[in-house]
Amino acid sequence: MRIGKMRKRLTVKRVTETTDGIGGATEVYAIQGEEGATGKIWAAVNELTGVRALEYAQVIEGKPYEVTTRYRTDITIDSKCTLTYKSRTLYVHSVTTDDMNKEFNIIAYSK
Numbered sequence: 001m002r003i004g005k006m007r008k009r010l011t012v013k014r015v016t017e018t019t020d021g022i023g024g025a026t027e028v029y030a031i032q033g034e035e036g037a038t039g040k041i042w043a044a045v046n047e048l049t050g051v052r053a054l055e056y057a058q059v060i061e062g063k064p065y066e067v068t069t070r071y072r073t074d075i076t077i078d079s080k081c082t083l084t085y086k087s088r089t090l091y092v093h094s095v096t097t098d099d100m101n102k103e104f105n106i107i108a109y110s111k
Contacts, residue, residue: 005044006068011084012039012075029082032075043069045085060093062109071101083108 012032017025031039048056048064056064067083067090083090083106090108097104 006042006070008043008045008085010041010043010045010067010069010090012041012077013082013084014076015080015082032077032081039075041069041072041075043067043083056093056107056109060107060109062091062111064093065090065108065110067104067106067108069104069106071097071103077104077106 013029014032015027015029018028019025044067046066048066052066053064069077077092077095079092079094081092083092088110090110093107093109095104095106
């Protein structure tokens with residue numbers, strides 16, 4: 001994908017469990033990235049409509065989105081991550097990479 005289409009700024013957050021000391025745990029979303037990294041990525045965000053939205057509605061809840069971003073080694077994106085785009089929180093459903101590991105292709109949804 002041409003870089004000009006990746007003009008949306010997203011923040012990647014990963015859920016981590018923090019123990020409370022009495023046997024319980026709390027889920028906390030922390031910004032993803034190596035030390036000093038901001039967890040922000042440039043991406044193309046497309047809301048899926050029509051037939052593709054109906055296909056994904058069978059396996060995910062909420063409104064589906066397709067997110068494409070450059071492959072990065074300092075950020076791991078998987079189903080334990082959320083993407084914050086404007087005021088929306090997108091929950092990652094699945095992530096694939098292209099054949100040459102140049103792009104992440106992410107299917108996410110908003111609740």
